[in-house]
Amino acid sequence: MKHRPVLDFLRKNQNLSALFICSTALYLNIILFKLVNYLELPLYLDTVGTIIIASIGGFLPGVAVGFFTNIIKSFDDPASLYYGVLNVIIAVIATIIANHNFKRKWHKIVVSILSYSLIGGGVGALIPWFMEGISFDSEQLGTILYNSGLNNLFFAHFFASIIMDLPDKIITVYLVETTIHFLPERFYKYASFCMWLQKPFHNEELKTKDQTKVRVISVRMKTLLALIFAFSIVALAGTNISLYIYHKSIMNDHKRLAMGTASLAAKIIDGDKIEEYLATNGTTDDYKQTKKLLKDILTSSPEISNLHIHKVFFKGFQVVFEVETNLSVAEKIGTLIPFDKGFAPFIPKLLSGMEIEPIISNDDRGNLLTAVKPIFNSEGECVCYAVADVNIKKLQADERSFLVEVIAVFLGFFLLMCTFSVWLSDYNLVYPIKAITTHVDNFENAKGSQTKLDKYVKELKEVDIHTGDEVEKLFKSICRMTENQVAQTRSIRQLSNETAKMQDGLIMVMADFVENRDSDTGAHVQKTAAYVKIIVEGLRKKGYYAETITSKFMSDVVRSAPLHDVGKIKIPDSVLNKPGKLTDEEYEIMKTHTTAGKQIMDSVISTVEGEHYLKEARNMAAYHHERWDGKGYPEKLSGEEIPLSARIMSVADVFDALSSPRVYKPAFSLEKSIEIIEEGNGTQFDPKCVEVFVASLDKVKAVLKMYNHVEEQN
Incomplete structure (x- = not known):
């Protein structure tokens, strides 16, 4: 109980607790x-906290910790900034692994170690490979692999980097798993940032929402794609602009450097001695001393690849001084070097002793940026030129290194911004929309139940979305719409129930009116309706005529059953209430109650357009005296030609006639009545109707007992 105030504080200030964690x-x-640097261990261990927070808190905390770890490290080691993207990617992978349902823990550990090593070691090997000024931590092992037969130097460094990174990631995963094992699971939720603008989802609900199947791209994916597209365009434009400015800046700097070097070299050359140097083949002490000074100038500027003193002729440059370097052998004094194509436009100016802008050329000597400075004698004549070269390939390598730096730094920012933006869109857009769609979909499952509809309206309103934008307006509009629709449905249902009751009342009035004319029927309408209900429910339970026996069919048949003898209203009293046996002529008149009933019901149905629930009343009135074998009346229909409702009524009508007293006969016993019904199985009656009726004798007895008791009281 003493920890309760702390837990309450964490619950109320989850984002603050997440920030602290x-x-x-x-x-x-x-x-x-x-610590590992102080102990001089070949480890990093700078992703332990990243993986822990990503595993328990999710993408945003993991990516943020990974990114800012390298930002802080870059204060002491600027190169760490370029490796920040690796820490960010590891955070993303750690979150995915934590969310994945691994069946075996060792499987999860192996996947984690291999994944983190491929990122930290494998991807990490690309940065020093493409970036100047950053050394390989695994350079010694890479050299061993290369000398051992792995002929590709890149792959030698790549695999060496992974191998060197494995111990770090093994220890890292061990520390992570140990820490997480001792952390209580209820602590996890305090490590994640949240910004609920609605009723929060539980963890299981969140997982369900994330697994929702959609036929099109989800809102989250659309948001992510939009962010990637936008950030990529900005990054591409920014990178190109930065690269252009960097290229322009570095070229201008090196042009100035080359011109400065050429100018410095020109100052130490005595123009009056050029011919002497050429005549003596550079054997004088003065020549040797001057050449040493030129070499000092060259070595003092690492960016300058070559330094020459050349005399210009129509056919090319004649070497006066050429400083030898580790990468090139100096030409002998007096050697004539032909002009390359890049110098062709400037030859007239060079022959005239004029200054020219630095030239970019690409010949046998390489891709060079060349600056020239004229050297004059005491009479003011241009006698030769000081020539300083900058290797363009070195500049291109610098540009490539700069590009890799920009990309490495950008990717870290990119993943952080994408993660933050997706997190923000989840709480402001994705989760609210999912909450709305989930609760609106519930209305489809209500299946007309007013209780469920009222419940779902209440649950929808309890979501309480308060994003303060169009999503909130949409939510409130949907709440009002569903509430109004449910209220309208309730009113329509009440009206429908009242209408149905009125219709049922009218049916019973009509049936009672007919029955009151027939002094011999005795609750015939009520009992046959009860038997019809027993039979139709039995058929549905058995699965017979499944396509026909719907809930609507059952309701229509039971409600319309009392009207099966409505045609008797047109039979004269002398025939309808004759106490004795009917003559043949009288029997033919009695048989017309079926066609008369059909005409009456058709007349009623015609007053209402579309499907009418009295359709089955017409069928029963017209055909309940048809027989299964085709020997009935009025149309001698047989088998399933006879409407199902009429086949059902046939069994109910005959059974009630058998089990009830008439003026011309006493009531048969239940056993005798059932025996007669079974005798008509397959000849007079539908076998399936007989089967379910006989199988429901308990219900039949209950109907007989109830109405016999009523008749005795009357």
């Missing part, structure tokens, strides 16, 4: 990194 994870990364 992220800061702790960040501090853990830095402390472990400094």
Whole structure:
């Protein structure tokens, strides 16, 4: 109980607690990194906190900790900034692994170690490979692999980097798994940032929402794609602009450097001695001393690849001085070097002793940026030129290194911004829309139940989306619409029920009116309706005539059953209430009650357009005296030609006639009545109707007992 105030504080200030936990994870990364550096161990351990926070808190805390770890490390080691993207990618992979349902823990550990090593070691090997000024931590092992037969130097460094990174990632995963094992699971939720603008989802609900199947791209994916597209366009434009400015800047700097070097070299050359140097083949002490000074100038500027003193002729440059370097052998004094194509436009100016802008050329001597400075004698004549070369390939390598730096730094920012933006869109857009769609979809499952509809309206309103934008307006509009629709449905249902009751009342009035004319029927309408209900429910339970026996069919048949003898209203009293046996002529008149009933019901149905529930009343009135074998009346229909409702009524009508007293006969016993019904199985009656009726004798007895009791009271 003493920890309760702390837990209450964390619940109320989850983002603050998440920030504190992220800061702790960040501090853990830095402390472990400094510790292994102090102990001079071949490890990093700068992703332990990142993986822990990503595993328990999700993408945003993990990516943020990973990114800012390298930002802080870059204060002491600027190269760490370029490796920040690796820490960010590891955070993303750690979150995915944590969310994945691994069946075996060892499987998860192996996948984690291999994944982190491929990122930290494999992808990490690309940065020093493409970036100047950053050394391989695994350079010694890479050289061993290369000398051992792995002929490709890149792959030698690549595999060496992975091998060197494996121990670090093994220890890292061990520390992570140990820490997470001792962390209580209820602590996890305090490590993640949240910004609920609605009723929060539970963890299981969130997983369900994330697994929702959609036929098109989800809102989250659309948001992510839009961010990637936008950030990529900005990054591409920014990178190109930066690269252009860098290229322009570095070229201008090296042009100035080359011109400065050429100018400095020109100042130490005595123009009056050029011919002497050429005549003596550079054997004088003065020549040797001057050449040494030129070499000092060259070595003092690493960016300058070559330094020459050349005399210009129509056919090319004649060597006066040429400083030898580790990469090139100096030409002998007096050697004539032909002009390359890049110098062709400037030859007239060079022959005239004029200054020219630095030239970019590409010949046998390489891709060079060349600056020339005229050297004059005491009479003011241009006697030769000081020539300084800058290797363009070196500049291109610098540009490539700069590009890799920009990309490495950008990717870290890119992943951080994407993660933050997706997190923001989840709480402001994705989760609210999913909540709305989920609760609106519930209305489809209500299947007309007013209780469920009222429940779903209440649950929808309890979502309480308050994003303060169009999503909130949409939510409130949907709440009002569903509430109004449910209220309207309730009113329509009440009206429908009242209408149905009125219709049922009218049916019973009509049936009672007919029955009151027939002094011999005795609750015939009520009993046959009860038997019809027993039979139709039995058929549905058995699965017979499944395509026909729907809920609507059952309702229509039971409600319309009382009208099966409505045609008797047109039979004269002398025939309808004759106490004795009917003559043949009288029987033919009695048989017309079926066609008369059909005409009456057709007349009623015609007053209402479309499907009418009295259709089955017409069928029963017209055909309940048809027989299964085709020997009935009025149309001698047989088998399933006879409407199902009429076949059902046939069994109910005959059974009630058998089991009820008439003026011309006493009531048969239940056993005798059932025996007669079974005798008509397959001849007079539908076998399936007989089967379910006989199988429901308990219900039949209950109907007989109820109505016999009523008749005795009357």
